[in-house]
Amino acid sequence: MEINMVTLVCFLQFFSFVPIFSALDSITPNQPLHYNETLISKAGSFEAGFFSFDNSQRQYFGIWFNRISPRIFVWVANRDTPIENSSGVFRIAEKGNLFILDGKGAIIWSTNSSDTVQNPVVQLLDSANLVVKDRNNSNPDGDSVLWQSFDYPGDTFLPGMKLKSNLVTGEYRALTSWRSSEDPAPGGFSLHIDTHGLPQEIITKGKIITSRIGPWNGIHFVGVPWGKRQQFLNFSFVLTEQEVSYEYGLLNSSTVTRYFITPTGLVQRFFWSDQTQRWDLYAVGPADQCETYAICGANANCDVNTSPLCECLKGFTPKFQEKWSPDNWSDGCIRRINLGCDNGDGFMKYEGIKLPDTSSSWFNKSINLEECKKLCSRNCSCTAYANLDIRNGGSGCLLWFGDIVDMRIHATAGQDIYIRVAASELGDTSNSRHFNGKRLAVILVGSSISIIGIMVIGFIIRAWSKKLEKPGILKLIFGKDKKEKQDINLPAFDLSIIANATNQFSATNIIGEGGFGPVYKGVMDNGQEIAVKRLSQHSRQGPEEFKNEAMLIANLQHRNLVKLIGFSIKDDERLLIYEYMPNRSLDCFIFDQDRTKFLNWDQRFQIICGIARGLLYLHQDSRLRIIHRDLKTSNILLDKNMNPKISDFGLARIIGRDEAQTKTKKVVGTYGYMSPEYAMHGSFSVKSDVFSFGVVVLEIVGGRRNTEFSVPHDHNTNLLAFAWELWNKGRPLELLYASEGDSLTVDELLRCIQIGLLCVQERPEDRPDMSYVILMLNGERQLPKPREPPFHPHKFGSSGSCPPKSINEMSCTSLEAR
Numbered sequence: 001m002e003i004n005m006v007t008l009v010c011f012l013q014f015f016s017f018v019p020i021f022s023a024l025d026s027i028t029p030n031q032p033l034h035y036n037e038t039l040i041s042k043a044g045s046f047e048a049g050f051f052s053f054d055n056s057q058r059q060y061f062g063i064w065f066n067r068i069s070p071r072i073f074v075w076v077a078n079r080d081t082p083i084e085n086s087s088g089v090f091r092i093a094e095k096g097n098l099f100i101l102d103g104k105g106a107i108i109w110s111t112n113s114s115d116t117v118q119n120p121v122v123q124l125l126d127s128a129n130l131v132v133k134d135r136n137n138s139n140p141d142g143d144s145v146l147w148q149s150f151d152y153p154g155d156t157f158l159p160g161m162k163l164k165s166n167l168v169t170g171e172y173r174a175l176t177s178w179r180s181s182e183d184p185a186p187g188g189f190s191l192h193i194d195t196h197g198l199p200q201e202i203i204t205k206g207k208i209i210t211s212r213i214g215p216w217n218g219i220h221f222v223g224v225p226w227g228k229r230q231q232f233l234n235f236s237f238v239l240t241e242q243e244v245s246y247e248y249g250l251l252n253s254s255t256v257t258r259y260f261i262t263p264t265g266l267v268q269r270f271f272w273s274d275q276t277q278r279w280d281l282y283a284v285g286p287a288d289q290c291e292t293y294a295i296c297g298a299n300a301n302c303d304v305n306t307s308p309l310c311e312c313l314k315g316f317t318p319k320f321q322e323k324w325s326p327d328n329w330s331d332g333c334i335r336r337i338n339l340g341c342d343n344g345d346g347f348m349k350y351e352g353i354k355l356p357d358t359s360s361s362w363f364n365k366s367i368n369l370e371e372c373k374k375l376c377s378r379n380c381s382c383t384a385y386a387n388l389d390i391r392n393g394g395s396g397c398l399l400w401f402g403d404i405v406d407m408r409i410h411a412t413a414g415q416d417i418y419i420r421v422a423a424s425e426l427g428d429t430s431n432s433r434h435f436n437g438k439r440l441a442v443i444l445v446g447s448s449i450s451i452i453g454i455m456v457i458g459f460i461i462r463a464w465s466k467k468l469e470k471p472g473i474l475k476l477i478f479g480k481d482k483k484e485k486q487d488i489n490l491p492a493f494d495l496s497i498i499a500n501a502t503n504q505f506s507a508t509n510i511i512g513e514g515g516f517g518p519v520y521k522g523v524m525d526n527g528q529e530i531a532v533k534r535l536s537q538h539s540r541q542g543p544e545e546f547k548n549e550a551m552l553i554a555n556l557q558h559r560n561l562v563k564l565i566g567f568s569i570k571d572d573e574r575l576l577i578y579e580y581m582p583n584r585s586l587d588c589f590i591f592d593q594d595r596t597k598f599l600n601w602d603q604r605f606q607i608i609c610g611i612a613r614g615l616l617y618l619h620q621d622s623r624l625r626i627i628h629r630d631l632k633t634s635n636i637l638l639d640k641n642m643n644p645k646i647s648d649f650g651l652a653r654i655i656g657r658d659e660a661q662t663k664t665k666k667v668v669g670t671y672g673y674m675s676p677e678y679a680m681h682g683s684f685s686v687k688s689d690v691f692s693f694g695v696v697v698l699e700i701v702g703g704r705r706n707t708e709f710s711v712p713h714d715h716n717t718n719l720l721a722f723a724w725e726l727w728n729k730g731r732p733l734e735l736l737y738a739s740e741g742d743s744l745t746v747d748e749l750l751r752c753i754q755i756g757l758l759c760v761q762e763r764p765e766d767r768p769d770m771s772y773v774i775l776m777l778n779g780e781r782q783l784p785k786p787r788e789p790p791f792h793p794h795k796f797g798s799s800g801s802c803p804p805k806s807i808n809e810m811s812c813t814s815l816e817a818r
């Protein structure tokens, strides 16, 4: 009895300590971990436990940075087997295996160690390694490791982990991408060290190589941008007959960094900045077009700084001259003159090169370059040679056999390579070139600014824009659906109420003024802020038309369309009452040198997505099919949370459901945003809005107006031309608005640029529709390759309905003075 009591007391004590579990770094077999309990590593760097994503009950067991918010998960146990709810437990069994059990006790995930153990414990180390040990009580350092999470990496490669491949069995350890940012199940992309020929690091999608980081050159992988932040890290690459193993470490243990592969197949390195409390993107790959595996096909060199991007190697000529173009370089090049082999072929030296694919190469560490050249000369199928290791002036020998694939100019990390050419080609020295690597586009992201804080100070403005000032705001002209009746209740306000709200239409309440009447800021009795557009008395619209059209626009209800709250008519007074938009319009931000800083990339991306959704609604999902016809950044209003709202339907047209396109004699719209077919022939369709959308996207990304375009030292006359040229040269990221201090999501950025270019294609049928745009924005669709957009802005469509730029500018700046 007494013994039982003692046991019971022990048990009670044990349970009363439960809350302390959250501070433990290890557990033993009688300490299961529930959803509400976590392990924290000794120095507090990492935390392990159950977690779920925002919109889901499903629970995963994972490891994340302890003090960093939002949580970044560096490892997940049950990647593709989440538990449906929070009923699961994580435990270590008597024999040392780890289990995740669901509420019914079914095994969701487990480890499979078969060793026999005495005192198993699972411990979370400060490196983020979760290890199972057999605790040796007589010798604390004598614990033997039975299992460790570092042997099973997910998408993240952390200091101390090893990326290994076995040269004998071909087995390898890989990073695998998540399926999406909220689904840790293994996705399409992985990164590992391939062991064919000289081992090299590659990114694959299924069995296909998408990008090659390259072989080790003694200091780093050849394709890795080599910058000053590397001084915080040290690297180790060990190649033996049996195995290749790569790892990196921190030179200063207080550095926090992570390297991972995104769901879209990019590798990114981030450093955490304690000062700004943000992750700074340090490097990304593939960073440009030349990083797409074998983009130039065989025997060609890729250079992002030249146009065209691809050039045949010396002595080679395009396989199909007529097909060798930016559309598709993949056919590559063939020899112009067959090699003479024994009859004295020569070698052409290229400098600053990222070595080509080494999967069909041969190497020997102890052969020098001179010997290496001889070896290559002697074997007719040898096509190139280079040093294996670039340290101390170079050493070792690397030979290629067959086609040269995936060679490029590389800025910071290139080396010399010697390509075999027929003797007769070599004589032609007038044409011979040496190639020097230039700067690779590397994104260095500095410290950042507290965006919200400054925004609040900068924008306590009663401002609303002139956006609603046109009398044509409700000028929706019926197409075939003329009879469609709108049964919607749009409140008609008593004029006196609105007059009270606007301080009797006091001049001090005017927040915008155009040629067609003022816009007032007002506050209703219930505190609601409104913007009141007062149509000029000279407007020729009759009361019936006005009411009818107010009804129409009121019927358009979407999060990303500005909302009409009501209207008011009395005698000659015609008022439209809108929700008040404290942040005015998008152009006030993105084209303003100071304010542009307050819109970071995330916000920009959300704004692009919001506009796309609003436009899709107009085109497709609303009961009417509406073409806006005047989409531009100054017509995108921003609410207090910077959500975009499309406004100004003054030029909008309803078209029939089955009507693909329509014509008009009177071309109205805004210079710089109008599609060519509309500007020149007056024919418009949903695809003309798509064109304008494309311009808006590129303006948001580029931070410049399409028309008043100027970049120092650039010859292009508008943004589309500039964007296209950068894209074509494989340097799309240079389009970017000043991005200092911004943590970018590079794949989103690249996607947006490509989508922007696709939307501004010359032919309407080449432009995607908005539903496809949204799929592409979400990364759910393959992005087609854009062609050259029309560069010449169409000047034909200027119209009185477009406020000239000076008015725009005034509305952005003069309001601030109030």
Ligand SMILES: *[C@@H]1O[C@H](CO)[C@@H](O)[C@H](O)[C@H]1NC(C)=O
Pocket: 018, 019, 034, 035, 036, 037
């Ligand atoms: C966590 O939840 C479990 C099961 O619901 C419960 O037994 C335990 O007391 C909770 N622990 C803490 C620290 O709240």
Ligand SMILES: *[C@@H]1O[C@H](CO)[C@@H](O)[C@H](O)[C@H]1NC(C)=O
Pocket: 084, 085, 086, 087, 102, 103, 104
């Ligand atoms: C959790 O899910 C299991 C089935 O997976 C179910 O039996 C159990 O009742 C659920 N528990 C709660 C608290 O919802």
Ligand SMILES: *[C@@H]1O[C@H](CO)[C@@H](O)[C@H](O)[C@H]1NC(C)=O
Pocket: 110, 111, 112
């Ligand atoms: C453990 O072994 C089982 C059966 O062999 C297997 O299905 C499971 O994936 C293994 N678990 C781990 C974590 O390797």
Ligand SMILES: *[C@@H]1O[C@H](CO)[C@@H](O)[C@H](O)[C@H]1NC(C)=O
Pocket: 118, 136, 137, 138, 139, 142, 144
């Ligand atoms: C524990 O450590 C001691 C001293 O190093 C060693 O002799 C002993 O074999 C260890 N015990 C186990 C079970 O590993």
Ligand SMILES: *[C@@H]1O[C@H](CO)[C@@H](O)[C@H](O)[C@H]1NC(C)=O
Pocket: 234, 235, 236, 247, 248, 249, 250, 251
């Ligand atoms: C990096 O340097 C640290 C400190 O000098 C050392 O402990 C660690 O083993 C090194 N790591 C690698 C991968 O070389």
Ligand SMILES: *[C@@H]1O[C@H](CO)[C@@H](O)[C@H](O)[C@H]1NC(C)=O
Pocket: 252, 253, 254, 255
């Ligand atoms: C490591 O980094 C911390 C924070 O950046 C710094 O204070 C410290 O001096 C560094 N230590 C060394 C040895 O460089």
Ligand SMILES: *[C@@H]1O[C@H](CO)[C@@H](O)[C@H](O)[C@H]1NC(C)=O
Pocket: 327, 328, 329, 330, 331
């Ligand atoms: C490029 O051309 C090759 C061969 O002509 C073809 O197999 C490939 O599908 C083309 N790629 C694209 C993106 O059109």
Ligand SMILES: *[C@@H]1O[C@H](CO)[C@@H](O)[C@H](O)[C@H]1NC(C)=O
Pocket: 364, 365, 366, 367
């Ligand atoms: C590399 O070359 C050296 C010198 O020619 C030779 O002794 C050695 O066996 C070679 N090693 C391999 C792996 O071929």
Ligand SMILES: *[C@@H]1O[C@H](CO)[C@@H](O)[C@H](O)[C@H]1NC(C)=O
Pocket: 362, 378, 379, 380, 381, 382, 401
């Ligand atoms: C040339 O090299 C290839 C690939 O290593 C090899 O298969 C072939 O036997 C070599 N030929 C001669 C003549 O050495």
